[in-house]
Amino acid sequence: MFESLLESLTLGSCLLVALAFSQADSVKGQNIDNCPNAGSTYTSRNKVGFNVCRQTDYGVDNLQSVSQATLNACIEWCSTTPGCIYGVYDPVAKMCNSKGSPYTPNWKSDPSFDSFVMTSAGLDAPATKTKNGRWSDVIQLQVIPVAAYMVPQFPSVTKFLAFSSWSPSTFGGAAQYQTAFQSYDITSNTQSSFMVSNTMHDMFCPGINSLADGRLMIDGGNTDAATTIYDPASNTFSRAADMKMGRGYQASVTLSDGRGFTIGGSYTGGIGGQNGVPMKDGEVYDPSSNQWTALPGAQVAPMLTTYDNAGAWRTDNHAWLWAWSSGSVLQAGPSKNMNWYTTSGSGGVTAAGTRNAANDQMCGVNVMYTTGKIFGAGGSQSYSDAPGLKAAHTITINGVNQNPTVQQLPDMWYGRMYANAVVLPNGQVFISGGQTYGKGFSDTNSVLQAEIWDPKTNKFTLVGASSVPRNYHSVSLLMPDGRVMSGGGGLCYVNGGCNDANHQDMQFYTPPYLFDSNGNAAVRPQVTTLRSSQQNGNQIRVSPGGTLTVTLNSVSGLTHALVRLGSVTHSINSDQRRIPLTVVRTIGSTVTLRVPSDNGIVPPGFYYYFAVASSGSHSLGLTVNVLKG
Incomplete structure (x- = not known):
């Protein structure tokens, strides 16, 4: 009888142990929305608040890892480390991991880890502002800003214009020869919307550049050969001469002599050429005569990317164009091959070496951060449905028709496709938005966290995270007070069913150096x-x-x-x-x-x-x- 009882107890104990392990296994790795235990708060020595939840993990990649003796020491480290907003501590390995600020934290139960995240008040703490900067609240807009332009004004700029397509929030369908615009006053934070129809031009996906007198030239797009000129002095839009060929997704730039140059753009107006090879060579616009001139010698073929998963029409899009001396233009990307273009006579092209032998960088970012030095980063091999790249370079101009000097930089913290970059007054470059795997009209794999590249150290520093994804069809611009406007994304095809990725709004980002140690506005030179x-x-x-x-x-x-x-x-x-x-x-x-x-x-x-x-x-x-x- 005793043996029978012992056998029953042993069997029961085994069943209880098995049940306990089964319950633990079902909890471990389970996605959660709230802390499954009581949770706690912790305020660091520099007065940054965190919410703490033991036995949980954020199932995303570690961005930084350091050894720390305790959970509290880990949180203290995070409070002083730029870009650390979410963190996880491993008490066995005594390892502290910064998760940055992921779009999808993927919070899970896991008894092996303890997780923590900065509170809303912590994000606004002085110590956080001086290392991460600060994003404003989200501001609703009257159009999705697919394109934007700072409007020149003396003694200082007070507004920008933004536009979408024939509708404030969608594109495509039957041709409609108009464009939805809005003006935003950055001094009063007021806005107004209006429709431009007198130029008979749907300006969605154009080339865009500011002319010498401050007028904005918008060429091509949905109405593929049209050119519209906006005059800020009279606040009027007028139809200029049509381009020699229809274009969309081309890039345009103002030359040293005041003319405008454009090249590529097979999104609209047909691919051109033969056997599906884009042949949208360059042309120039002379604002003094209102005339476009074809440049058959400025051939597009040398600047095509090597491959795109959607076909050849994607290989001549969004050239990285930099005007230089004597009417020349350096095409620094997105193709791995760089070229010099001349714009006199019938034009010409001269090979300028390779920027990145490994891959093209379609939909990457580029900006001239100081005289003759270009920062380029991110993008992808194909226009969509491809991994975003972390690769970054500087490209130093050595003279017209000379190969630039290319320096490989450390990778960005995140791969980014469809990001934006803005050069700051101190020469640093602010990079925001994009996706680690690019897919147009989608918010999956979004990167909310921005980073700043410093040319003095060649290092990228993680900073604050926006509240809204900024991916395909997003924009950013430098304001006169040094803030960065970041807005838009989406603008789905009519009845396209992707409205969740439509972002008819914006935020302003204030860099860390514009705050003092108390979190107030820093003293500026007057x-x-x-x-x-x-x-x-x-x-x-x-x-x-x-x-x-x-x-x-x-x-x-x-x-x-x-x-x-x-x-x-x-x-x-x-x-x-x-x-x-x-x-x-x-x-x-x-x-x-x-x-x-x-x-x-x-x-x-x-x-x-x-x-x-x-x-x-x-x-x-x-x-x-x-x-x-």
Whole structure:
């Protein structure tokens, strides 16, 4: 009887143990929305708050890992580490892991780990602002901003324009020759929408660039050969001469002589050429005569990407175009092969070496962060349905028709396709949005967390995360106060069923250096007066080689730069470049600055002037018009 009882107890114990293991297995790895235990809060020594949940894990990749003795020590480390918002501690291995700020944290029960995340108050803590910067609340807009443009104005810019397609929130269907626009006033935070129909032009997916006099040229897109000119002085839109061939997804740029150059663009207007090979060679627009001229020698074939999973029509899209001396243009991407284009006569093309032997970088980002130096990163081999790349490079111009010098940089923290990049007044580059696996009109695999590349250290630093995905059809622009506008994404095909990826909104990002140690606005250099050698009333105009004279509250430790006002669509902003200025003399609190003498270095058009302190804090941007020499 005793043996029978013992056998029963043993069997029962085994069943209980088996049941316990079975329950543990069912809990471990289970996705959760709330902490399954009581949870707790922790405030770090620098007063950053975190929510803590033991025996849970975030099932995403580690971005940084360091050894820490305790969970509390791990959280303290996270509170001082840029970009650490979500974290996981392994108490057995005593390993502290930053998860960054993932779009989908994939929170799971797991008795092997303890997880923590910064609270809303922690995100707004002074110590967080000074390392991660700060995103504003989401601001609803009246169109999905597929393209955007800073509107020139003296003495400083107060608004930008944004536009979508024939509708504020969709595209496609029967042809409708109009475009939905809106204006946003950044001083009053007010907006108004309007429809442009007088030019009979659906401007969706065009080339876009600012001309020397500040007018915006919008060429091609859905109405594939049309050109529309927006004049900020009169706030009017007019139809200009049609291009020689229809184009969409092309890139356009303002040349050193004030003309506009465009190339590629097989999204609309047919592929051209023979046997499905794109042959949309370059052409130039002369604003003085309102005339386009074909450049048969500026052949598109050398700049095609090597392969796209959707076909040849995707291989001539969104060229990285950089105007340089004597009407030349460096095509620095997205194809792995670079080329110089000449725009005189019938045009020409000269091979300029290879940027990245491993792959093309379609839908990557590029920006001139200082004179003759271009930052390029991300993108993918194909236009859609392909992995986003982490690869980054600098491309240094060595002269027209000379091969640039290419330097491979450390990888970005995230692979990004459909991202945007903005050069900041201090020369750093802010990269935001995109997907680790690119798929148009989708938010899957989104990257919310931004990063900043510093050319002084060649390092990428993780910073704050936006609230909304910014992927295909998103934009970003530098504001005159140094914030970055990041908005849009989506604009689904009519009845396309992808409305969840439509983002008719924006946020402003404030970089870390614009906060002081208390989390308040940092002290900025103050400009008392700004004058120029070709000044016209209150309009600061300067010729190449001319001077700017600036009086400030103090000139100690300052550098000075011009940053060209941006116009952006489809991750391309050919207008964007930053040009440091040379100090000629300093008398008291007044400094005289020399503008470069070559319109190739400083193309004609409108710029912000910034005085930049060693901390990165800078003056409010004042408008300068660089004239055509």
